Amino acid sequence: MMIATVLSHNCTGPNRACQKAHRDGRSVHMIPDAGRNPGASPALIMPMYHYATEDDGRQAINRAIETAPTVTCDEDLYTYRRQGVAHFLPVGWIDPTRR
Numbered sequence: 900m901m902i903a904t905v906l907s908h909n910c911t912g913p914n915r916a917c918q919k920a921h922r923d924g925r926s927v928h929m930i931p932d933a934g935r936n937p938g939a940s941p942a943l944i945m946p947m948y949h950y951a952t953e954d955d956g957r958q959a960i961n962r963a964i965e966t967a968p969t970v971t972c973d974e975d976l977y978t979y980r981r982q983g984v985a986h987f988l989p990v991g992w993i994d995p996t997r998r
Contacts, residue, residue, distance in 0.1 A: 903932060905956075906928040906929060906948075907926075921949075927955070928948055929953065929956040940990065941987035941988060942992075943967060944986050944987070945985050947983075968986055969986065970988055
C-alpha cells in the first residue's frame with residue numbers, strides 16, 4: 900500500500916483546479932508520496948489530486964499503483980492525460996513541453 904500525503908483537508912485554492920474541486924465537494928488535496936529517494940523510481944501521476952475524503956484519495960492512489968500503465972512515448976502521455984488515466988512516468992522522463 901502506497902503512502903499518500905494530505906496537503907490540505909479543506910483546500911480552496913488559489914489554483915483554479917483547487918477552487919473547482921472545492922466547489923464540487925472534493926476539498927481533500929492529497930498526493931502520492933515519492934518515497935525516500937524521489938527520482939529513483941517511476942513517478943505516479945494522478946488525473947486529479949482532490950477527493951471528497953482522505954479514504955477516497957488513498958483508495959484512488961492505491962488502485963492506481965496496481966493498475967496504472969507506464970508512459971513509453973509522448974503519444975502515451977498525451978493519451979493518458981486526455982483520457983484522465985493515472986500513469987507512471989519512467990525515471991528520467993522529461994515532459995515534451997520542457998525538452
